[in-house]
Amino acid sequence: MSDTEANQAQIVYLSHGGGPLPILGDPGHKAMVDFMRQLPSQLHQPDAIVVISAHWEERQATLLGAANPPMLYDYYGFPEEAYQINYPGPGDPKLAQRIAAILEQNGIPARIDPVRGFDHGHFIPLKLMYSEADIPSTQLSLLQGLDPAKHLAMGRALRELLSENILIIGSGFSFHNMRAFSWGDKVSPDPANDAFQDWLMDTIANPVVSPEEREERLLNWEEAPYARYCHPREEHLLPLFVCAALAKKPGKVIFDDLIFGKRGLAFLWQWDTV
Numbered sequence: 001m002s003d004t005e006a007n008q009a010q011i012v013y014l015s016h017g018g019g020p021l022p023i024l025g026d027p028g029h030k031a032m033v034d035f036m037r038q039l040p041s042q043l044h045q046p047d048a049i050v051v052i053s054a055h056w057e058e059r060q061a062t063l064l065g066a067a068n069p070p071m072l073y074d075y076y077g078f079p080e081e082a083y084q085i086n087y088p089g090p091g092d093p094k095l096a097q098r099i100a101a102i103l104e105q106n107g108i109p110a111r112i113d114p115v116r117g118f119d120h121g122h123f124i125p126l127k128l129m130y131s132e133a134d135i136p137s138t139q140l141s142l143l144q145g146l147d148p149a150k151h152l153a154m155g156r157a158l159r160e161l162l163s164e165n166i167l168i169i170g171s172g173f174s175f176h177n178m179r180a181f182s183w184g185d186k187v188s189p190d191p192a193n194d195a196f197q198d199w200l201m202d203t204i205a206n207p208v209v210s211p212e213e214r215e216e217r218l219l220n221w222e223e224a225p226y227a228r229y230c231h232p233r234e235e236h237l238l239p240l241f242v243c244a245a246l247a248k249k250p251g252k253v254i255f256d257d258l259i260f261g262k263r264g265l266a267f268l269w270q271w272d273t274v
Helices: 027-042 093-105 120-129 148-163 191-205 211-219 238-247
Strands: 010-015 048-058 061-064 110-113 137-143 166-172 252-259 262-269
Touching (some): 010 027, 010 238, 010 252, 027 262, 048 061, 048 120, 120 137, 137 148, 148 211, 148 238, 166 238, 191 211, 191 262, 238 262
Parallel strands (some): 048 166, 061 110
Antiparallel strands (some): 061 137, 252 262
16 A cells, blocks of 8 residues: 555554543643644544544453444543533444455454443543544453553554545553652653653654564563553553554654653554645
8 A cells, every 4th residue: 555645544553541530630741732723733633533542451352333422421530510621522333344344354353332421531631632523433442461462453454444545543642650740730750651652753753663663662562661650551552553554654643742740642643744
């Protein structure tokens, strides 16, 4: 497949912040909110969106199949307004079925969940990016066990989607140590996180790194500097693995700033000019 002629898809991996706080006006999320609101200006308008959320794990790859998904408030202890956030965007059952079929054809068992709603890994970025809520979207789960190899394989299997005008969003967080976040306005240097983010940036965005080496680095991500400090549990990192394997080329760094007082990254893969 030609990188410049056939591929219409766009892929983004982004850090979606802490629960509903980006929508509630938390100052520690200002840079992230500003970034997400302007991000569509860097993209062409997609026909559909697929979100791979860090907040959904299943025994087998599962697609959100509802035509009008409800809201899934998968967070606790926030003000009442956090449970009134609404993203009334339509689902895309046909796309969900097609993605499930593609995965099955590539030896990855897949199913449809007809009732699940949008979790905050889905509705937070889409509410900020596409507030009109007029683009159909579906969601793809992670796999229980969090095996890096299986998530890389899932990305490779989905390359058939690259020829379509679909936006694929890996919604996670490039730093996700809840005990280390800077709650409130306090920000302090974190050389350990900087070392990991630098490694991640080099792995994903360095054009000298081959697709094979990139996947090998991701497969052995725990060997990266301070990997387990930055990700005591890797569910917020794995959406990036799906995106990187799907793209099979270097990504572009489009965000490198503080979220919750910690450095976070976002990457973009495109094949045509916007």
